[in-house]
Amino acid sequence: MYNAESINKILKGELLQQTGSSSIEHILLDSRKLNFPESSLFIPIVSPRRNAHQYMEELYRKGVSNFLVSEDVNLALYPKANIIHVKDTLQALHTLVAAHRHQFHIPVIGITGSNGKTTVKEWLYQLLEKDYNIVRSPKSYNSQIGVPLSVWQMKPENELAIFEAGISQPGEMMNLEKIIHPNIGIFTNVGEAHDEGFLNVRQKVNEKLVLFMKSELLIYCKDYPVLNECVSSFHNTVGKRDKENSLQLLSWSRKMEADLRVISVDRNDNHTRIDALYKSEPHYIRIPFIDEGSIENAIHCWALMLYLGKDPEVIRQRMEGLTNIAMRLELKQGINNCSLINDSYNSDLGSLSIALDFLQQQQQHPTRTLILSDILQSGKSDASLYEEVARLLQKRGINKLIGIGKNITHQKKIFQLLDNVKSQFFNSTEEFIRDFNPQEFQSETILIKGARVFEFERIGKRLEQKAHQTILEINLSAIQHNVKQFQSYLKPDTKMMAMVKAFSYGSGSFEIANLLQFLGVDYLTVAYADEGVDLRRSGITMPIMVMNPEPSTFDAILQCDLEPEIYSMHVLQQFLEEVRLSGKKEFPVHIKLDTGMHRLGFEEKDIASLAEMLTATDLLKVKSIFSHLAGSEDPKLDALTRKQGKLFGEMSHELQKALGYGVIRHIVNSAGIYRHPDLQLDMVRLGIGMYGVNSSRETQGQLRNVSTLKTTVAQVKHLKTGETVGYGATWKAKAPATIATVRIGYADGYPRALSHGKGKMLIHGKLAPVAGIIAMDMLMLDITAIPNVEEGDEVIVFGEALPVEELSKWAGTIPYEILTGISQRVKRVYFQE
Numbered sequence: 001m002y003n004a005e006s007i008n009k010i011l012k013g014e015l016l017q018q019t020g021s022s023s024i025e026h027i028l029l030d031s032r033k034l035n036f037p038e039s040s041l042f043i044p045i046v047s048p049r050r051n052a053h054q055y056m057e058e059l060y061r062k063g064v065s066n067f068l069v070s071e072d073v074n075l076a077l078y079p080k081a082n083i084i085h086v087k088d089t090l091q092a093l094h095t096l097v098a099a100h101r102h103q104f105h106i107p108v109i110g111i112t113g114s115n116g117k118t119t120v121k122e123w124l125y126q127l128l129e130k131d132y133n134i135v136r137s138p139k140s141y142n143s144q145i146g147v148p149l150s151v152w153q154m155k156p157e158n159e160l161a162i163f164e165a166g167i168s169q170p171g172e173m174m175n176l177e178k179i180i181h182p183n184i185g186i187f188t189n190v191g192e193a194h195d196e197g198f199l200n201v202r203q204k205v206n207e208k209l210v211l212f213m214k215s216e217l218l219i220y221c222k223d224y225p226v227l228n229e230c231v232s233s234f235h236n237t238v239g240k241r242d243k244e245n246s247l248q249l250l251s252w253s254r255k256m257e258a259d260l261r262v263i264s265v266d267r268n269d270n271h272t273r274i275d276a277l278y279k280s281e282p283h284y285i286r287i288p289f290i291d292e293g294s295i296e297n298a299i300h301c302w303a304l305m306l307y308l309g310k311d312p313e314v315i316r317q318r319m320e321g322l323t324n325i326a327m328r329l330e331l332k333q334g335i336n337n338c339s340l341i342n343d344s345y346n347s348d349l350g351s352l353s354i355a356l357d358f359l360q361q362q363q364q365h366p367t368r369t370l371i372l373s374d375i376l377q378s379g380k381s382d383a384s385l386y387e388e389v390a391r392l393l394q395k396r397g398i399n400k401l402i403g404i405g406k407n408i409t410h411q412k413k414i415f416q417l418l419d420n421v422k423s424q425f426f427n428s429t430e431e432f433i434r435d436f437n438p439q440e441f442q443s444e445t446i447l448i449k450g451a452r453v454f455e456f457e458r459i460g461k462r463l464e465q466k467a468h469q470t471i472l473e474i475n476l477s478a479i480q481h482n483v484k485q486f487q488s489y490l491k492p493d494t495k496m497m498a499m500v501k502a503f504s505y506g507s508g509s510f511e512i513a514n515l516l517q518f519l520g521v522d523y524l525t526v527a528y529a530d531e532g533v534d535l536r537r538s539g540i541t542m543p544i545m546v547m548n549p550e551p552s553t554f555d556a557i558l559q560c561d562l563e564p565e566i567y568s569m570h571v572l573q574q575f576l577e578e579v580r581l582s583g584k585k586e587f588p589v590h591i592k593l594d595t596g597m598h599r600l601g602f603e604e605k606d607i608a609s610l611a612e613m614l615t616a617t618d619l620l621k622v623k624s625i626f627s628h629l630a631g632s633e634d635p636k637l638d639a640l641t642r643k644q645g646k647l648f649g650e651m652s653h654e655l656q657k658a659l660g661y662g663v664i665r666h667i668v669n670s671a672g673i674y675r676h677p678d679l680q681l682d683m684v685r686l687g688i689g690m691y692g693v694n695s696s697r698e699t700q701g702q703l704r705n706v707s708t709l710k711t712t713v714a715q716v717k718h719l720k721t722g723e724t725v726g727y728g729a730t731w732k733a734k735a736p737a738t739i740a741t742v743r744i745g746y747a748d749g750y751p752r753a754l755s756h757g758k759g760k761m762l763i764h765g766k767l768a769p770v771a772g773i774i775a776m777d778m779l780m781l782d783i784t785a786i787p788n789v790e791e792g793d794e795v796i797v798f799g800e801a802l803p804v805e806e807l808s809k810w811a812g813t814i815p816y817e818i819l820t821g822i823s824q825r826v827k828r829v830y831f832q833e
């Protein structure tokens with residue numbers, strides 16, 4: 001058990017104030033994830049964009065009484081807190097967790113590499129959980145922040161630890177080595193991608209090998225030449241520490257001599273059999289996967305199982321039972337206006353806590369419901385396990401619990417004691433389904449969280465809203481990545497406005513806004529007032545600007561605290577009148593200047609009279625002054641951009657001087673953020689880039705794909721020479737041909753202009769051209785060159801492998817039009833990795 005005093009001893013910091021010795025169990029880095037105030041130590045991390053010291057007062061109010069700081073604090077504000085001062089909070093976090101790690105003498109497996117870290121970690125867990133009480137990294141927690149949080153979970157009852165480590169810059173692995181200090185290492189593979197931050201692949205591999213500086217064993221695949229060379233020289237230098245404790249290598253290969261020599265890999269329908277020689281003895285496994293990545297991941301795990309001396313028959317059995325790991329949490333439209341989060345793959349406290357975070361982020365319905373199976377996690381008595389679950393539920397504001405399983409039902413008293421949580425229990429999934437009444441679920445956000453054996457997908461099916469099978473998948477983690485990527489281009493105190501107009505460029509409304517609000521973006525912008533009203537109804541509380549405020553919506557704007565863009569004298573006069581009637585004062589507005597786009601906005605000649613009107617009233621308060629660039633993405637228009645920037649500087653300066661108070665000035669959109677950093681000013685307006693589309697060449701490779709439009713094959717037809725396809729019989733088979741009819745048409749937003757082979761879609765990873773004319777709800781693809789296509793097969797319309805930029809070029813338009821044109825009947829499915 002730790003307290004402020006013992007932690008200070010480890011850190012050799014300065015105990016600025018000690019008022020008690022409450023025990024510290026949890027480390028809190030993200031103030032939004034506060035669950036256990038009394039037993040948490042808040043460590044504010046300082047980054048160029050965010051200084052988390054600013055959350056101390058709020059957390060103190062919520063009951064946190066242990067703080068680690070690197071700044072001067074006003075002790076009078078925290079009379080009952082213990083406060084430790086250190087030079088650097090991130091370093092202190094690393095030191096603290098490294099000390100924690102060194103109290104344990106159990107085997108620790110460390111995993112690094114370009115791909116497969118999380119899968120190998122989760123599969124080792126699946127393979128070994130019967131033999132050991134295992135602690136492991138939650139999800140893909142492998143960064144400078146994620147690793148300490150993972151390792152901090154180590155408890156006396158654990159018998160084996162599995163942690164992953166990832167780096168983005170030279171020098172980082174040294175820190176992670178101190179914290180994980182693995183006895184056993186696995187290096188999964190080396191990717192081709194050139195990573196920013198590293199000179200070349202060799203430098204990156206050598207940096208990653210630092211993780212195994214003190215390890216006893218390293219498992220790796222010899223078939224990556226650079227890896228093989230780097231491991232050899234690492235082994236000959238760093239690895240030769242002394243005779244007793246030098247690094248042992250366990251290599252495997254499909255091509256050359258190795259400790260585990262893979263002889264054959266045979267795929268059939270949905271299984272792969274792998275034969276190999278280990279210590280000259282033949283061994284084999286069968287895994288329920290056929291893709292290359294899974295085969296490689298499984299062999300890494302296999303090598304470790306053999307090293308641990310597990311019985312070959314046991315290994316075979318468990319390998320057969322490997323399951324896909326759930327890398328994502330899905331958010332879907334449910335029945336009766338519910339939102340549904342599906343996570344029916346595992347149930348342990350770590351993953352429950354992550355899923356509850358996501359549930360808590362959802363503001364759209366006041367009722368939050370959890371359907372939870374027995375928690376499958378060893379090392380704790382049932383009573384203390386479910387008491388912890390109960391505490392979590394209360395902290396995360398769950399209103400309704402449906403517990404399914406014998407153990408949770410047995411502990412139902414614990415939950416029945418909770419205030420504000422209605423609970424219901426069933427012994428099995430069957431029992432729940434037998435009694436299922438859809439009417440009991442109305443306008444609530446439901447999290448379905450259960451271990452695989454409970455088959456909660458059967459519950460998911462009943463709660464999900466049925467729709468036709470064309471879906472637009474939105475990767476919320478990718479949006480988060482893109483926002484962070486653009487933030488990294490900004491100067492530390494430049495604010496960010498996120499454009500969620502036009503249904504967030506087609507990707508959704510409150511789902512995206514919830515995420516942006518959670519990420520702490522400064523402003524949201526919609527095109528019309530009704531979009532803003534919808535966001536307010538869904539629980540969005542952050543500032544929202546409306547770009548096209550129509551007089552008929554002024555009352556809604558005032559009522560919902562939306563902030564209008566004022567672009568002309570006429571709008572200004574009308575809006576002033578409305579504010580006067582409402583009795584409000586200093587209502588926030590945004591002044592739009594026209595600097596050359598000639599769409600909306602005040603011109604140079606209007607500034608003097610505009611300033612006069614604004615200074616003569618206390619009904620309005622100008623929050624920002626802004627303008628829009630006509631060609632920020634186009635090098636040919638850079639002269640125009642500079643001219644616009646200059647004019648904006650002059651006009652906004654004049655206006656601001658007249659107003660006599662500080663306002664936010666902003667002019668750049670996505671492309672401008674990167675291409676015209678000198679115009680970032682006080683705030684930027686991020687649009688298309690957030691949705692993963694590169695509007696300028698410069699960001700290519702740095703953004704992640706957000707949207708994937710998918711459909712399915714409805715029917716496959718075999719045509720004889722001379723037969724035709726579709727309306728107008730415009731497509732004719734020149735030889736025997738195969739045609740797939742797919743469930744998407746121009747009414748879904750797939751442009752009819754892509755008829756006659758202009759458009760192509762991906763089936764089984766191959767491009768199939770559109771045959772003939774696109775119909776309203778369906779179209780046909782020529783799949784003559786793609787064998788074995790069947791009804792129900794997935795068809796990718798655009799996504800990671802077929803960028804929407806490509807599709808828009810085929811259609812002679814821009815990604816903006818394609819994305820915003822996807823019709824509302826296409827179901828949106830959100831997921832978080």
Ligand SMILES: *Cc1c(COP(=O)(O)O)cnc(C)c1O
Nearest residue numbers: 499628669670685686687688689
């Ligand atoms: C849509 C819009 C943006 C965002 O533009 P992107 O190119 O999508 O980044 C910025 N400002 C204004 C005024 C807009 O209308």
